[in-house]
Amino acid sequence: xxxxxxxxxxxxxxxxxxxxxxxxxxxxxxxxxxxxxxxxxxxxxxxxxxxxxxxxxxxxxxxxxxxxxxxxxxxxxxxxxxxxxxxxxxxxxxxxxxxxxxxxxxxxx
Amino acid sequence: xxxxxxxxxxxxxxxxxxxxxxxxxxxxxxxxxxxxxxxxxxxxxxxxxxxxxxxxxxxxxxxxxxxxxxxxxxxxxxxxxxxxxxxxxxxxxxxxxxxxxxxxxxxxxxxxxxxxxxxxxxxxxxxxxxxxxxxxxxxxxxxxxxxxxxxxxxxxxxxxxxxxxxxxxxxxxxxxxxxxxxxxxxxxxxxxxxx
Numbered sequence: 001x002x003x004x005x006x007x008x009x010x011x012x013x014x015x016x017x018x019x020x021x022x023x024x025x026x027x028x029x030x031x032x033x034x035x036x037x038x039x040x041x042x043x044x045x046x047x048x049x050x051x052x053x054x055x056x057x058x059x060x061x062x063x064x065x066x067x068x069x070x071x072x073x074x075x076x077x078x079x080x081x082x083x084x085x086x087x088x089x090x091x092x093x094x095x096x097x098x099x100x101x102x103x104x105x106x107x108x109x
Numbered sequence: 110x111x112x113x114x115x116x117x118x119x120x121x122x123x124x125x126x127x128x129x130x131x132x133x134x135x136x137x138x139x140x141x142x143x144x145x146x147x148x149x150x151x152x153x154x155x156x157x158x159x160x161x162x163x164x165x166x167x168x169x170x171x172x173x174x175x176x177x178x179x180x181x182x183x184x185x186x187x188x189x190x191x192x193x194x195x196x197x198x199x200x201x202x203x204x205x206x207x208x209x210x211x212x213x214x215x216x217x218x219x220x221x222x223x224x225x226x227x228x229x230x231x232x233x234x235x236x237x238x239x240x241x242x243x244x245x246x247x248x249x250x251x252x253x254x255x256x257x258x259x260x261x262x263x264x265x266x267x268x269x270x271x272x273x274x275x276x277x278x279x280x281x282x283x284x285x286x287x288x289x290x291x292x293x294x295x296x297x298x299x300x301x302x303x304x
Contacts, residue, residue: 011295014244015288017237018261022229026141026155031133034162038129041166053171 114178121169133162136179140186146261147190149227149242157193161186176271183272187254194246197222216243216298244294252287255280 078084092098120128140161145154164185172181225239245253245261251273258269259280270277 007296007299010299011292014237014241014295015291017234017241018230020231020234021227021261021263022231023138023142024145024151024227024229026137026158030137030141030155030158031130034133034137034159035126035129037159037163038166041163053173 115174118169118172118174118178121165124166129162129166132165136182137162139179140182143183143186143258143262144190145227145229146257147187148193148223149225149230149238150223151226151228153193153223157189158186160189164189180271183268187258187272191250191254194222198246216240216247216294221246240295240298241291244291244298247294248287248290252283252290255283256287256291259284 089098117128117131121132137158141154141158144157144161145151148154148157161182165182168185172178176184221239221243225235225242227238230238245256248256254273255269255275258264258272259266264272266277266280270280273280275283
């Protein structure tokens with residue numbers, strides 16, 4: 001019980017210990033060092049791609065999701081169309097592309 | 110005073126030495142101040158501050174002008190400092206091993222990511238500040254950023270809200286939670302220390 005106010009006070013003192021931090025100056029050669037590092041940097045030419053700057057990862061993800069959803073929708077509607085199989089069979093028969101029993105018989109002979 | 114901001118940014122994009130000289134005159138102290146607030150070691154903070162200016166140099170073409178130049182530079186400073194801390198923390202911390210051995214202390218000064226060397230802290234406050242910095246390192250990142258910018262780097266709520274892209278009320282709430290968590294962490298620490 002006796003320790004509690006002591007700890008509370010210590011906690012408060014610790015939280016206040018950073019209230020009067022003095023400004024720390026950078027080294028005198030800091031500016032020169034940074035400028036020489038900048039001079040060493042390879043020059044990047046990004047001008048040619050600047051028209052695509054707006055196409056950020058957020059937009060890229062949205063475009064990808066749209067692409068996947070549209071494709072899934074197209075595939076679903078393509079296969080769920082009940083007349084599709086019939087149309088293909090008719091088409092194959094008209095153009096002699098279907099495998100009929102007659103054909104099999106002819107081939108066997 | 111600098112040229113007006115638009116012309117100044119144009120000069121930075123052209124990469125003139127004069128423009129970068131002016132940029133450094135204007136911002137080196139601010140950037141270094143932010144870096145040392147996150148990483149209380151003069152040498153490490155200077156290295157990070159250098160990285161910040163090199164990043165500004167390399168990405169000024171991508172600066173869209175949605176925010177003030179100063180806000181953008183502060184954001185780079187915060188991100189570079191956090192990147193440094195994350196890298197050092199993963200090297201220093203053997204979290205998995207510690208949790209297995211039951212040594213995972215709430216505040217552990219011995220596993221702090223850098224050697225504490227902040228010349229701006231008075232000698233009589235050094236030990237307590239060291240404990241506080243170790244406790245800040247245990248906070249969730251959003252609380253840590255807001256607390257450090259406001260309480261250590263002494264930036265206003267408005268400045269913190271611009272840098273973090275959050276409303277002033279969320280800054281207040283994050284600060285409140287950060288202070289509460291720090292109180293709990295410090296309380297546990299002193300209790301274990303037997304003070």
